[in-house]
Amino acid sequence: xxxxxxAPVEVxxxxxxxxxxxxxxxxxxxxxxxxxxxxxxxxxxxxxxxxCRAVYxxxxxxxxCAGGDLPMLKNxxxxxxxxxxxxxxxxxxxxxxxxxxxxxxxxxxxxxGGGFGLSLVGDTIIAAESAQFMAGFFRLGVxxxxxxxxxxxxxxxxxRARTFIFENKTWSGKEAVENxxxxxxxxxxxxxxECLKRAHAFANGPIETMGLAKWxxxxxxxxxxxxxxxxxxxGQSLAFTSQAFQAGLDGLINKKxxxxxxxxxxxxxxxAARARKKAK
Numbered sequence: 377x378x379x380x381x382x383a384p385v386e387v388x389x390x391x392x393x394x395x396x397x398x399x400x401x402x403x404x405x406x407x408x409x410x411x412x413x414x415x416x417x418x419x420x421x422x423x424x425x426x427x428c429r430a431v432y433x434x435x436x437x438x439x440x441c442a443g444g445d446l447p448m449l450k451n452x453x454x455x456x457x458x459x460x461x462x463x464x465x466x467x468x469x470x471x472x473x474x475x476x477x478x479x480x481x482x483x484x485x486x487x488x489g490g491g492f493g494l495s496l497v498g499d500t501i502i503a504a505e506s507a508q509f510m511a512g513f514f515r516l517g518v519x520x521x522x523x524x525x526x527x528x529x530x531x532x533x534x535x536r537a538r539t540f541i542f543e544n545k546t547w548s549g550k551e552a553v554e555n556x557x558x559x560x561x562x563x564x565x566x567x568x569x570e571c572l573k574r575a576h577a578f579a580n581g582p583i584e585t586m587g588l589a590k591w592x593x594x595x596x597x598x599x600x601x602x603x604x605x606x607x608x609x610x611g612q613s614l615a616f617t618s619q620a621f622q623a624g625l626d627g628l629i630n631k632k633x634x635x636x637x638x639x640x641x642x643x644x645x646x647x648a649a650r651a652r653k654k655a656k
Contacts, residue, residue, distance in 0.1 A: 385414040386436070390572055392429040392579040392637065394422055401437035407490045407522070408445040409461070415494075416468030419475055426649040429579035429637065431475070432571050433498065434482035441491025443512070462521070469523050472497050474594060476587030478578035482571035483507040483549070484564060493522025496531065496557070499590065500574055503549030503558040504567040510546040530597060532556040582620035582636045584643070619643050 386399040396418055398405040405411070422428045435441055452461070481498030488510045495501060495509070503509075513520045520528075520541055528537040532555055539545070540555070549561035562570045578586070592607045599607070615621055619639035627634035640646050 383414065384408065384411040385418055387418055389427070390432075391576065392427065393572060393575040394425075394428040394431050395572075396422075396431055396433045398433075398435040398441055403445065404439040404442035404486065405435045405437070405491070406442045406445045407494070408448065411445075412465065412468065415472070416464075419468070419472050423471075423476065424649055426640075426646045426653070428477065429583050429640070430478040430480065430575040432480045432482065432568075432575045434567070434571065435484055437485070438506075439486040439488075439491070440483045440507070441488070441494050442486050443489030443491045449516075465522070469497075473523060473527070474591060476591065477583055478575070478581075478586055478590075480571045480575040480578070482567045483509070483552075483558070484567055486510065488512055489516075490522035493520070493524040493527070496523060496527040499578070501552070501558045502567065502571050502574065503552050503561045504564040505549055505561060506564050507549035507552065507558075507561070508546055509548075509552050509557060510544075511541045512544060513541065514544055528557075580636060582618075582624065582634075582639070584618060584640065585615045585620050588615065 384398065384400045384405075386395075386397045388395045388397070396415075398411065398415075400406065400408065400411060419431075422431060452458070475497075478500075479498050481495050481501045482504070483495050483501060484504045485506050486508045487495040488508075489512050492509055492511055511520060511524065513524075519525070524541070528540070531537075532540075536555060540547070547555060547557070549558060552558035553561050560570065588611050592604075592611055595607065596604055619642040620634075620636050623634040623636055623639035626632075
């Protein structure tokens with residue numbers, strides 16, 4: 377019998393926070409097709425999971441994600457295989473970038489190439505002291521992928537993004553903070569603790585309206601002022617009818633902390649999701 381393959385992604389729960397940990401240490405969590413498929417399936421399921429209010433995404437071992445899978449880069453680079461692979465990538469990566477719940481990314485060790493791109497999907501990115509952010513695409517003679525050309529200029533501006541990519545720079549966790557990619561750098565042994573603290577703070581917030589704001593802000597760079605004002609109008613009209621707004625307004629008037637998790641439970645779509653889960 378051959379060696380039994382382990383799941384490339386480990387999914388665990390810490391209360392209302394789901395921990396998604398890349399778990400192929402032997403391959404430095406490289407983006408094999410199995411890894412890509414596991415990430416896609418995991419986030420697709422979490423999108424409608426009422427028990428998940430925020431996600432903490434990180435890696436195991438010495439790397440967050442070391443980028444492309446070497447055997448695939450050597451053996452599956454004909455035009456049609458590459459085209460099919462990036463078609464699939466566009467589907468799950470777009471869904472991940474637009475994921476409607478807060479995502480905290482904890483970068484431990486190397487985030488290289490596509491792994492660097494994956495790290496940028498976080499609403500908040502926290503770096504361990506061991507973190508190394510590296511683009512490295514031009515060392516292989518290829519263009520940046522896994523959303524780097526979309527996300528990085530939006531995070532740090534086009535000039536700094538060009539400098540980082542064209543000069544094949546590597547940023548430490550401290551440099552990632554200084555350049556606007558990461559929000560904090562912490563000792564490695566505190567990475568999980570700090571990221572979970574941030575994720576729980578998000579989970580205790582009005583996640584539906586946070587998701588709506590995230591979705592709308594993703595359109596700001598390619599939309600006109602008039603379009604953004606229209607999105608704001610329609611989005612706020614929806615937000616003001618939500619249970620989260622009622623909880624927030626009650627908290628403000630009565631000087632108490634709003635219970636946004638309880639507010640979510642009163643929403644019809646959450647009740648329906650729980651009913652479907654119970655029926656399975």
